[in-house]
Every structure is written in C-alpha cells, then in structure tokens.
Amino acid sequence: xxxxxxxxxPGFPEGVTGPELMERMRQQALRxxxxxxxxxxxxxxxxxxxxxxxSEDRTxxxxxxxxxxxxxxxxxxxxxEEKFWSKGISACAICDGASPAFAQKxxxxxxxxxxxCEEAIYLTKYASKVHxxxxxxxxxxxxxxxxRVLDSSDVIVHYNTSVEDAAGNAQGFLESLKxxxxxxxxxxxxxxxxxxxxxxIGHTPNTKFLDSQLGTDEDGFIIVSDHDxxxxxxxxxxxxxxxxxxxxxxxxxxxxxxxxxxxxxERYLQMNKLLKExxxxxxxxxxxxxxxxxxxxxxxxxxxTHEPAIDADNFDIDRQxxxxxxxxxxxxxxxxxxxxxxxxxxxxxxxxxxKPMLSTVLDEYEKSIHYVEIDIAKDPxxxxxxxxxxxxxxxxxxxxxxxxxxxxxxxKSEYRKIFSEQLIESSAA
Ligand code: NDP
Numbered sequence: 001x002x003x004x005x006x007x008x009x010p011g012f013p014e015g016v017t018g019p020e021l022m023e024r025m026r027q028q029a030l031r032x033x034x035x036x037x038x039x040x041x042x043x044x045x046x047x048x049x050x051x052x053x054x055s056e057d058r059t060x061x062x063x064x065x066x067x068x069x070x071x072x073x074x075x076x077x078x079x080x081e082e083k084f085w086s087k088g089i090s091a092c093a094i095c096d097g098a099s100p101a102f103a104q105k106x107x108x109x110x111x112x113x114x115x116x117c118e119e120a121i122y123l124t125k126y127a128s129k130v131h132x133x134x135x136x137x138x139x140x141x142x143x144x145x146x147x148r149v150l151d152s153s154d155v156i157v158h159y160n161t162s163v164e165d166a167a168g169n170a171q172g173f174l175e176s177l178k179x180x181x182x183x184x185x186x187x188x189x190x191x192x193x194x195x196x197x198x199x200x201i202g203h204t205p206n207t208k209f210l211d212s213q214l215g216t217d218e219d220g221f222i223i224v225s226d227h228d229x230x231x232x233x234x235x236x237x238x239x240x241x242x243x244x245x246x247x248x249x250x251x252x253x254x255x256x257x258x259x260x261x262x263x264x265x266e267r268y269l270q271m272n273k274l275l276k277e278x279x280x281x282x283x284x285x286x287x288x289x290x291x292x293x294x295x296x297x298x299x300x301x302x303x304x305t306h307e308p309a310i311d312a313d314n315f316d317i318d319r320q321x322x323x324x325x326x327x328x329x330x331x332x333x334x335x336x337x338x339x340x341x342x343x344x345x346x347x348x349x350x351x352x353x354x355k356p357m358l359s360t361v362l363d364e365y366e367k368s369i370h371y372v373e374i375d376i377a378k379d380p381x382x383x384x385x386x387x388x389x390x391x392x393x394x395x396x397x398x399x400x401x402x403x404x405x406x407x408x409x410x411x412k413s414e415y416r417k418i419f420s421e422q423l424i425e426s427s428a429a
Pocket of ligand 1: 077
C-alpha cells in the first residue's frame with residue numbers, strides 16, 4: 001500500500017498510515033500461523049491441480065488461491081512527476097487530500113471520469129478551489145457525477161486541457177502546472193497555480209502475470225461471479241479487492257472483500273475435501289508467546305548489524321554496503337557507481353521488512369552499485385536536506401544527481417528495474 005494516511009479505516013479514530021496498517025495486518029496474520037514470502041510472483045499455472053505459483057525464488061503448489069494483487073493508479077508521467085510525487089502530485093485525493101499542505105489552496109484533478117469528478121467534489125472540502133482538467137470536449141463521467149461537478153461553485157472545469165509539466169517552489173513542493181490546449185496542441189501561456197495535482201485517470205489492475213488464464217474484462221480487471229463477488233472463472237481461484245473492484249477501492253472495502261474471499265476459499269476446500277485443519281495456538285497462548293519473544297529480544301545483547309558504523313578509519317570503498325553520513329558523503333563524492341541510499345527510522349515497521357529484501361536485491365549488484373543506509377534519527381540533518389518526509393525511502397544517485405526516489409516498500413522487481421536502468425545508462429554513457 002503506497003497510501004500515506006488512511007483516515008477512513010474503522011477502529012483508527014486518529015487515522016493510520018498505510019504502512020502501519022499493513023504492518024499490523026501482517027503481524028495478525030503471522031499470529032494465526034500464516035507463512036509470508038515477500039516475493040514477486042512471475043507466473044501461475046491454473047491448468048495443473050494443485051495450482052502452481054512461481055516466484056523468482058521458488059515454486060509453490062496450492063489447492064486454492066486468493067488473488068489480491070490490487071490495481072495501480074495510472075499516472076501521466078510528465079517530466080517532473082517523480083520530483084513532485086508525494087510533494088504535491090498524488091494519485092489518490094481520498095487518501096491524501098486531507099493533508100494540511102492542501103488546506104485552503106487551489107488544487108487540480110486530472111481526468112473526466114467518475115473518479116476524477118468524485119475526487120474534485122471531495123477536495124472542495126479542503127481546497128479553496130478545484131480545477132478539473134479534462135482532456136476532451138466533455139466529461140466521460142455519469143450524468144449524476146457531471147451535474148454535481150457542474151453545480152459546484154468550487155470546481156472549475158477546463159475542457160480540452162492536459163498537463164505538460166509541473167514546477168515547484170523553493171522547498172521543492174508543487175507550485176504550478178504547465179498546461180496544453182489539446183485542440184490546438186499549443187501551450188497555455190499562463191501556468192495554473194496549484195499546490196496539489198491529483199490523478200483520476202483510471203487504474204491498471206495488476207493481472208499481467210496471470211497470462212490470460214482467468215476471465216478479465218477489457219481493462220484486465222478480474223471478473224468475479226455475481227453470487228459471492230469473489231469466485232473467478234477458474235474453480236478454486238478467488239479474487240479480493242482492487243484487482244477486481246473498479247468502484248470502491250478503499251482499504252476497508254478491500255479488507256472486507258478479502259474476508260469474503262477467505263470464507264469462500266474455506267468453503268471450496270471443505271466441499272472438495274481438501275481442507276487440512278491446522279491446530280492453532282489459542283489467542284491467549286499466542287499472545288503470551290509474542291510477549292515472551294519480545295521480552296527475550298529486549299533482554300538479549302544487541303545483534304551486530306552486518307554493516308558496522310563507518311568512519312574515516314574503517315571506510316572501504318570496495319565494500320558494497322555502508323551505513324551513516326560519513327560513508328554517504330564519501331560515496332556521493334567518490335563513487336563511480338550508482339549510489340542507493342535507504343533512509344530508515346528505528347520505529348518504522350516497513351523499514352524492517354524492506355532491509356532484508358533490498359539487501360538480497362543489492363547482492364545481485366555487488367560490484368556495480370554502492371549502498372548506504374541512513375537512520376534519520378541519527379542523521380536528521382542529512383534527512384532534512386534530502387527532503388525525506390517518511391521512511392522507508394530509497395533514493396538512487398548517479399553522478400551526484402538524484403535519479404530515482406522510491407517511497408515505501410515495493411516489489412523486488414521494481415528496485416531491480418531501477419538499478420538495472422542506471423547501470424545500462426552508465427555503460428551507454
Ligand atoms: P475511467 O476510465 O472511466 O475515466 C478515466 C478518465 O481519465 C477519462 O475521462 C479519460 O479521458 C481520462 N484520462 C485517461 N487517460 C488520460 C490522460 N493520459 N490524460 C488525461 N486524461 C486521461 O476511469 P474512472 O476511474 O473514472 O472510473 C472507472 C470505473 O469506476 C467506471 O466504470 C466508473 O463509472 C466507476 N466509478 C464509479 C464511481 C461512482 O459511481 N461513485 C466512482 C468512481 C468510479 P477520456 O474520457 O478522454 O478518455
């Protein structure tokens with residue numbers, strides 16, 4: 001989940017961050033005996049029983065599968081999108097719109113469908129004005145949605161308008177948009193001053209790895225049966241959340257859909273005499289075990305990390321992995337390799353998940369990429385100058401220029417792709 005703040009998940013009256021919510025769900029699943037493998041699935045074979053699931057690291061078999069791979073919000077990919085991502089540009093008004101940075105500011109929403117209209121209306125709660133940027137002559141949204149937008153005095157609709165690029169202020173936050181008239185293809189001379197731009201241009205479901213083995217609609221969303229909303233065209237394969245849900249797309253609706261899929265899966269396994277009951281510890285025992293493990297960990301001597309703190313005495317440029325600001329400065333100025341910097345904080349659960357995963361990926365680039373980890377609690381001035389607004393955050397530098405920023409925890413393949421691109425560019429240069 002890349003969402004920063006989740007304000008509408010029941011049970012969290014103060015709101016909760018997306019990573020924290022995920023971490024809590026993860027711990028809950030572990031407490032009930034789930035085994036987690038954080039890997040990219042590269043292919044599935046639904047023609048075999050049990051089904052076969054391949055990741056880059058292993059092949060697994062399963063009598064039933066729940067697909068919950070979600071959907072990725074489409075982006076415009078304007079030239080400075082990465083620069084202002086999470087610094088004014090977002091793909092989710094519902095999740096990010098309440099940020100104080102947008103309060104009483106002018107904001108823009110891109111798109112002319114139901115999502116964009118809904119986002120524009122939603123943002124009027126916080127913004128002084130919302131500009132809806134529609135690339136065509138008219139909005140594609142349903143009449144009811146269109147009317148809500150057109151009836152609102154706080155939304156200004158700009159037809160035949162698309163975004164060419166964005167510009168920021170001295171603090172690195174979005175300040176204005178460069179627009180184009182799509183009818184004449186000419187740039188609009190006056191930039192649109194906005195503090196935020198939200199994409200409402202649709203979603204791409206993460207179903208490519210299914211290789212057409214399941215029924216999907218023309219956009220790739222899984223088709224689920226009407227009766228339970230989780231069964232797919234392959235018996236024993238179920239779907240949960242945004243990978244089939246185009247409409248609601250909230251953490252709470254996805255969680256509810258996950259629960260439906262789990263119950264349907266259990267019923268399927270039971271009916272087919274495939275259910276193997278695993279005796280779980282009762283909740284009391286499980287809680288005691290977790291508490292005992294925590295106490296043991298707190299009392300145990302601190303484990304030596306594989307990357308010792310680096311200073312002038314022990315800095316070795318031939319090593320791949322480093323820690324701390326001394327190493328960062330040395331590598332930034334002296335390393336001929338792409339430099340990967342991971343910003344972490346001691347209380348950050350997702351950082352703990354990302355570290356071993358990133359380390360495995362970095363092992364594949366042992367001689368070609370340098371890595372340094374910065375604990376933002378130990379090196380706050382470094383974090384501030386790097387504009388870190390949350391952890392984990394991975395930044396990639398090449399020739400002293402920041403070429404990529406990856407917020408949160410992503411799939412291994414995403415890190416691999418970015419690292420490999422940098423190496424290809426280096427060798428081509
Ligand atoms: P849609 O595909 O319906 O609309 C996408 C919009 O984005 C279109 O206006 C499209 O323009 C525009 N767009 C796409 N690419 C670009 C681009 N590169 N630059 C500028 N604009 C672009 O997606 P939605 O997410 O809005 O809706 C998906 C489904 O979910 C729909 O069936 C919708 O009805 C449903 N939904 C219903 C809601 C409700 O009823 N409350 C709320 C949200 C969604 P163009 O029209 O020119 O192609």
